Amino acid sequence: DTAVSQTPKYLVTQMGNDKSIKCEQNLGHDTMYWYKQDSKKFLKIMFSYNNKELIINETVPNRFSPKSPDKAHLNLHINSLELGDSAVYFCASARSWRGETQYFGPGTRLLVL
Amino acid sequence: TQLLEQSPQFLSIQEGENLTVYCNSSSVFSSLQWYRQEPGEGPVLLVTVVTGGEVKKLKRLTFQFGDARKDSSLHITAAQPGDTGLYLCAQTQGAQKLVFGQGTRLTINP
Secondary structure: OOOEEEEOOEEEEOOOOOEEEEEEEOOOOOEEEEEEEOOOOOEEEEEEEEOOEEEEEOOOOOOEEEEEEEOOEEEEEEOOOOHHHOEEEEEEEEOOOOOOOEEEOOOEEEEEO | OOOOEEEOOEEEEEOOOOEEEEEEOOOOOOOEEEEEEOOOOOOEEEEEEOOOOOEEEEOOEEEEEOOOOOEEEEEEOOOOHHHOEEEEEEEEEOOOEEEEOOOEEEEEEO
């Protein structure tokens, strides 16, 4: 059983398009995260939700809008995609926001042409 | 924001050799986590170290936390091709978010 799953695994799209990536966790965790890993493998947090409420928003362009319909799901919608958005996006979950172990999904590889 | 520096950035060695990678900061860590990320996958937690001077072992991997809690090392004995991956150290900041180092990309050649 996959603990943290993401769809799609690969996403190739044109500049200017709008796209969404989805994340689901079946661990019963309260906290979920979105990270971006760039071409140099640097992994940086973007957003965090705890029980459907946004608790971390790290200086991310407002073209990126996360949504948590329930605590098992955290989606990421990106408007007006730019070349620099090309990266691997990882979802993660944790039992709580208090520095607990984070479990990562397999990543979504986004390529903007 | 505290920066974590990992060294070396790249390391390629032969199967059976030993190696050590490092994670350093100018400030004190409250705790430190080591993750391994295999190609095409997300990072997986290997260990958390909390106490200065702490040593933890995970089979052939030995993790050490510096006495002053400003540095950590990961030593692998008799490396195997299955150890290949990106090794990331991370620190919890403000009890809410993980801040990662830039990673060490390790390749073990058969």
